[in-house]
Amino acid sequence: MSDQVWVCDGCNTNNAAEAAVCRRCKREPGSTTSTEVRLASDETVTPRRQDTEPPDTSTPSLSRPDESATPLSRVRVSSPDSSPASKSEGSAPEDTPRETESSAPVGSSPPSRRDRRTLAVVGVLIVLVIAGLIALLASLSLASLSVATNENHSGPTSTVPTSSFTFPPSASAWSAYGGLDAESFDWQSGGIAVNQDGYIGPLSRGDSIRFTNVDFGSVPATEVSAQLWTWVGDGVNAKIDVRLDGPEGKLIGKINVSPEKRREWKNVPVKLVNGPVTGKHTVYLTFVADKPEDFMYLNWIQFHR
Numbered sequence: 001m002s003d004q005v006w007v008c009d010g011c012n013t014n015n016a017a018e019a020a021v022c023r024r025c026k027r028e029p030g031s032t033t034s035t036e037v038r039l040a041s042d043e044t045v046t047p048r049r050q051d052t053e054p055p056d057t058s059t060p061s062l063s064r065p066d067e068s069a070t071p072l073s074r075v076r077v078s079s080p081d082s083s084p085a086s087k088s089e090g091s092a093p094e095d096t097p098r099e100t101e102s103s104a105p106v107g108s109s110p111p112s113r114r115d116r117r118t119l120a121v122v123g124v125l126i127v128l129v130i131a132g133l134i135a136l137l138a139s140l141s142l143a144s145l146s147v148a149t150n151e152n153h154s155g156p157t158s159t160v161p162t163s164s165f166t167f168p169p170s171a172s173a174w175s176a177y178g179g180l181d182a183e184s185f186d187w188q189s190g191g192i193a194v195n196q197d198g199y200i201g202p203l204s205r206g207d208s209i210r211f212t213n214v215d216f217g218s219v220p221a222t223e224v225s226a227q228l229w230t231w232v233g234d235g236v237n238a239k240i241d242v243r244l245d246g247p248e249g250k251l252i253g254k255i256n257v258s259p260e261k262r263r264e265w266k267n268v269p270v271k272l273v274n275g276p277v278t279g280k281h282t283v284y285l286t287f288v289a290d291k292p293e294d295f296m297y298l299n300w301i302q303f304h305r
Contacts, residue, residue, distance in 0.1 A: 156199070156229045156297060161265055173215040173280055176303040180283070185209035189247075199229070201297035205238075205289040208247055214283045216303065220276030223304040224253045225269035230296040234259050238289040238296070242272075244281045252277055257289075257296055265299065277303075 004017035006029055013024040021028050111119070174180060182200045190207035192200050200209070224242055232238045242253035252272050260266070289295055 156263070156265060161227065161299065173213040174211055176214050176216045176221055176283075177305065179300050179302040180211050180214070181300050182209070182298040184211070186212050195297075199297045199299040201229075202294035203287045203296050203298060204294040205287065205292050207287045209285050211283045211285075213280055215280045216277050217305075218278055219305050220278050221272060221303040221305045222276075223269055223271055224255070224301060225267050225304065226255050226301045227265055227267050227299040228255075228257065228296050229263065229265050229299075230257050230260055231263065232257050232259050232289070232295040233291075233293075236289060236291050236293075236295065238287075240298075241284075241286040241288055242301075243284045243286065244277070245284075246282075247284050247286060249284065250274060255301075269304070272303075 005014045006017060006019075007014055008022035008025060008027055008029075010027045011022065011025045013022055015022055015029075181198060183194045183198050185200075187210040188208065190204070192203065192207055192209065194200050226240060228240075230238070236259070238257040240255040240257065241251060242255065243249045243251050252274055253270055254273070255268055255270050257268075285298075285301065287296070
């Protein structure tokens with residue numbers, strides 16, 4: 001039996017049949033279940049075991065005469081349809097891309113041409129609706145402003161007081177103390193309207209009227225009054241400047257126009273300034289305000305002494 005050897009399944013080293021342990025790794029022949037002893041003539045025999053347990057004869061021998069020396073415990077069986085990528089540990093299965101594709105959220109694809117056209121039409125409709133609302137609001141605001149303007153500028157709602165003032169003869173002078181009807185002016189600036197009831201207006205900043213040849217007499221005038229209707233707003237400074245002999249002539253009086261909650265005709269008297277006024281003069285009334293809006297109507301003015 002000197003030509004008999006046994007192969008160690010730990011390191012694949014051939015050992016003499018009488019060797020108790022492997023000459024390389026010192027492993028005993030019976031230390032694993034797959035140890036085989038091969039004869040020099042390639043016959044396979046069961047190695048001797050040092051333990052007292054008899055060999056298990058119920059399991060058929062897995063060895064063949066021309067089998068490779070690689071232990072069966074190290075052979076991996078690959079399935080026919082497996083790929084090299086699937087053999088590596090931790091690699092993803094082949095159907096992973098399909099699972100990822102199927103798990104993509106719905107609607108992530110770009111919108112179609114029909115969807116884009118629908119969105120464009122909806123956007124245009126929204127813009128048109130907003131523009132219509134803006135135009136409606138603007139028209140309502142203008143209507144409200146027009147109503148307020150008409151309320152202020154449609155003329156006094158109460159009866160216009162009548163005066164006993166009379167126009168002087170063409171060659172005669174006005175009497176400063178007999179009163180000057182507003183519509184009797186002989187010159188105006190600003191396109192002032194004359195109402196059929198005898199008052200003028202609405203009046204705004206920069207308007208002006210003139211009365212020529214007004215006689216103050218030899219006794220000086222000390223006061224001037226005006227009958228007016230006003231709707232001047234709070235915080236608006238408005239007045240009537242009374243001047244002599246020119247639009248920028250001597251200032252003799254300032255008739256302040258104050259805000260009024262009650263819409264009615266009222267008489268506003270003020271003291272004259274800048275010395276006594278006697279003789280004949282041309283009287284100018286200039287309407288002044290710090291805002292350009294219309295603010296009053298005027299019925300007449302009258303001087304007093």
